[in-house]
Amino acid sequence: MDSLWIKNSGKSKKDFPVLDQDLDTEAVVIGAGIAGILTAYHLVKQGIKVVVLEGNTVGSGTTSHTTAKITACHGLIYDRLLHQAGKKLAGCHAIANQKAILAYRDLIDSEQIDCGFEMLPCYLYTTGDTTALEAEYKAAASFGLPVSMVTSTELPFPVTGAIRYEDQAQFHPLQFLWQLASHLNIYEHTMATKVKKNTVYTSSGFQVHARHIIAATHYPFKNMPGLYFTRMHQERSYALAISGPPALSGMYVNTSKNGCTFRSYGDYLIIGGGNHRSGENNQGGYYDRLRAEVRRLYPEAREQFHWSAQDCITLDGLPYIGRYSIFTPDLYLATGFQEWGMTSSMVAARLLTDLIIGQPNDCHDLYLPKRFDELFEFGNFANEIGHAVRGLIGRKAKKNALKIENLENGQGGVVEKDGELLGAYRDDEGNVSLVHLRCPHLGCTLSWNPDEKSWDCPCHGTRLDCKGNIISNPAIEDLNHTEKHFS
Numbered sequence: 001m002d003s004l005w006i007k008n009s010g011k012s013k014k015d016f017p018v019l020d021q022d023l024d025t026e027a028v029v030i031g032a033g034i035a036g037i038l039t040a041y042h043l044v045k046q047g048i049k050v051v052v053l054e055g056n057t058v059g060s061g062t063t064s065h066t067t068a069k070i071t072a073c074h075g076l077i078y079d080r081l082l083h084q085a086g087k088k089l090a091g092c093h094a095i096a097n098q099k100a101i102l103a104y105r106d107l108i109d110s111e112q113i114d115c116g117f118e119m120l121p122c123y124l125y126t127t128g129d130t131t132a133l134e135a136e137y138k139a140a141a142s143f144g145l146p147v148s149m150v151t152s153t154e155l156p157f158p159v160t161g162a163i164r165y166e167d168q169a170q171f172h173p174l175q176f177l178w179q180l181a182s183h184l185n186i187y188e189h190t191m192a193t194k195v196k197k198n199t200v201y202t203s204s205g206f207q208v209h210a211r212h213i214i215a216a217t218h219y220p221f222k223n224m225p226g227l228y229f230t231r232m233h234q235e236r237s238y239a240l241a242i243s244g245p246p247a248l249s250g251m252y253v254n255t256s257k258n259g260c261t262f263r264s265y266g267d268y269l270i271i272g273g274g275n276h277r278s279g280e281n282n283q284g285g286y287y288d289r290l291r292a293e294v295r296r297l298y299p300e301a302r303e304q305f306h307w308s309a310q311d312c313i314t315l316d317g318l319p320y321i322g323r324y325s326i327f328t329p330d331l332y333l334a335t336g337f338q339e340w341g342m343t344s345s346m347v348a349a350r351l352l353t354d355l356i357i358g359q360p361n362d363c364h365d366l367y368l369p370k371r372f373d374e375l376f377e378f379g380n381f382a383n384e385i386g387h388a389v390r391g392l393i394g395r396k397a398k399k400n401a402l403k404i405e406n407l408e409n410g411q412g413g414v415v416e417k418d419g420e421l422l423g424a425y426r427d428d429e430g431n432v433s434l435v436h437l438r439c440p441h442l443g444c445t446l447s448w449n450p451d452e453k454s455w456d457c458p459c460h461g462t463r464l465d466c467k468g469n470i471i472s473n474p475a476i477e478d479l480n481h482t483e484k485h486f487s
Contacts (some may be wrong), residue, residue: 024210027210028051058181059173069251069269077136093363214332237273248269258288318367334349
């Protein structure tokens with residue numbers, strides 16, 4: 001289902017042309033989500049000639065499926081960073097995110113963007129033991145973040161404690177993005193398929209030559225160099241927008257990965273949660289769990305929208321922002337924003353702009369993409385490799401294979417046909433679509449997601465619809481479905 005933002009975006013969207021000629025420019029940004037558009041905007045403000053390439057339409061990816069909280073409240077992160085990176089670098093992350101909120105405020109004011117922007121507090125709450133929360137508060141306070149400890153909130157259930165972050169914000173992400181994009185030179189439906197030296201090759205058959213190339217494609221589509229597929233995975237989360245409950249005066253984030261987030265937008269309350277690694281949702285039911293929570297907390301509420309999002313998770317919990325690799329000095333990237341893409345996108349745009357114009361940035365070393373602390377990250381690195389190996393083997397697929405005739409309408413799963421394992425989906429009219437199970441990215445075995453009716457890769461998070469058409473990267477080539485059956 002489309003998100004609240006898509007359904008309530010108004011008419012501020014401008015259509016952009018498909019690239020129909022070779023271009024020479026100073027900088028090209030690949031990806032017209034919030035990170036790409038913010039980066040392009042900042043570069044233009046520095047007098048740099050910029051072209052933006054978008055494979056679909058502006059804001060059609062992760063940006064349109066966020067809960068759109070602009071906050072430095074990123075869960076239990078600052079105490080961990082304090083011990084792992086030291087006070088200077090950990091503090092740099094905290095202050096960079098707080099400054100990003102104010103940068104949004106100033107940009108929205110200067111460009112007169114109407115996007116429902118509000119400054120309000122964000123609460124990191126727990127309903128259990130407060131030991132970790134108290135340590136987080138001390139760390140956040142030591143960096144100068146505007147925090148205080150409270151023991152009660154406006155949520156419809158008791159909390160044992162919460163950190164209140166002042167001067168945070170929320171907005172309508174697509175209204176913001178589309179108005180900002182109207183100032184830029186953008187080409188839609190122009191997929192970047194390859195980057196070689198200072199040239200971007202596109203699906204339209206034309207090339208863009210640039211001194212600087214910035215990959216803001218959510219997940220890097222260029223595997224070598226960089227090997228980002230060994231240093232990240234993707235996770236899905238789910239959201240409901242309901243009507244009926246009173247508006248909240250703040251945003252809320254749970255310390256537990258299994259907890260819920262809350263924020264209001266107009267007449268709607270948005271509740272998010274249900275995180276899991278992409279490709280690991282064979283049983284489904286994540287929307288139903290959120291619905292059960294809504295019935296418990298707001299029995300009179302009515303569901304209006306539901307949607308899901310996908311986030312890149314790095315080994316150490318910090319984004320990769322900077323030069324793609326030591327071998328590609330003119331290629332940059334911004335990825336691995338966890339669930340905090342709104343704030344991290346502004347941080348990335350400012351840092352990348354500083355790099356390109358030669359301006360020092362205190363957070364350069366913290367987000368350096370080539371960083372790799374063996375003592376800290378080896379366990380996470382081994383875990384990513386283990387997932388990739390299991391995905392390549394695909395033993396579960398064979399074990400859980402069904403017979404095509406046993407598929408019910410609206411059901412998908414792995415079937416065996418003529419000795420080959422295939423993915424199958426029977427639609428509501430009884431038509432069956434078959435797809436190959438090898439992910440077109442690096443060949444891992446795809447898994448059926450019944451909540452989204454999609455084929456998801458458990459290794460790197462590529463998603464395809466029931467007919468093998470790409471929904472989200474890193475794959476850039478569709479997985480052609482083999483044939484249809486009618487029964």
